[in-house]
Amino acid sequence: MINGISAGFYGNPFSDYSPAGSFGAPVNGVEGPEEVKKPILNPGESTKVIGAHKSSPAECETCKERKYQDGSDEMVSFKSAAHISPEAAPSAVRAHEGEHVSNAYKKAAEGGGKVLQASVRIKTGICPECGRTFVSGGETNTKIEYPNEDKNPYMKNRKAMENGLLSGMNLSLSA
Numbered sequence: 001m002i003n004g005i006s007a008g009f010y011g012n013p014f015s016d017y018s019p020a021g022s023f024g025a026p027v028n029g030v031e032g033p034e035e036v037k038k039p040i041l042n043p044g045e046s047t048k049v050i051g052a053h054k055s056s057p058a059e060c061e062t063c064k065e066r067k068y069q070d071g072s073d074e075m076v077s078f079k080s081a082a083h084i085s086p087e088a089a090p091s092a093v094r095a096h097e098g099e100h101v102s103n104a105y106k107k108a109a110e111g112g113g114k115v116l117q118a119s120v121r122i123k124t125g126i127c128p129e130c131g132r133t134f135v136s137g138g139e140t141n142t143k144i145e146y147p148n149e150d151k152n153p154y155m156k157n158r159k160a161m162e163n164g165l166l167s168g169m170n171l172s173l174s175a
Contacts (some may be wrong), residue, residue: 015062023108028115029157032107045057045058045060045086045132046058046090047059049130050130050131051131053128053129053130053131053162054129054130055129055130056130057086057127057130057132059129059130060127060129060132061130062127062128062130063086063127063130063132063134064083065082066083066084066085066086066134066154067082067083067084068081068082068083068089068092068093068096068137069081070096072100074099074100074103075103076096076098076099076100076103077095078096086132086134086135089134089135090122090135093122093135093137093138094120094122094138096138097120097122097139097140099119100120100140101118101120101140101141101142102143104118104140105118107144108144108146111144111146112146112147112148113144113145113146113147114144114145114146115143115144115158116141116143116144116145117140117141117142117143118140118143119140119141119142120138120139120140121136121138121139121140121141122135122138123135123136123137123139124136138144
């Protein structure tokens, strides 16, 4: 085997076909090492170890224990860490990020503003234990424009900050 691909010519290199018969059977009367079976933690996943990884996706403890938690100050789902199966994570994260977009539209409507832009980015990663690609989180960015700056909380904060920074920085010279 070279990087998990059979170097032989026995058909599909990814099949379970063995020219000596079934796996584990003696070859020329010599028995091979006993294969240690790990418990199946993620049913329905492949039991093949990919490359130099420690385990297969079916036996991966990291994927079984992975949890998701929202880090924003908005009232949305996943405020407490929760496990989502690797198969359900893409749709759950997209739905969660959709909550942030929905909140932006509500906030804009309440303040008489307009959502100029809303984008969602789904982030992925590769599990270090089994090599599976998984959804690692999401990020939502929104831009809201308010017609009246007095109602825009961002402009209020900016003005307050600038007043604090710029006060005392005026120079008056007289001759």
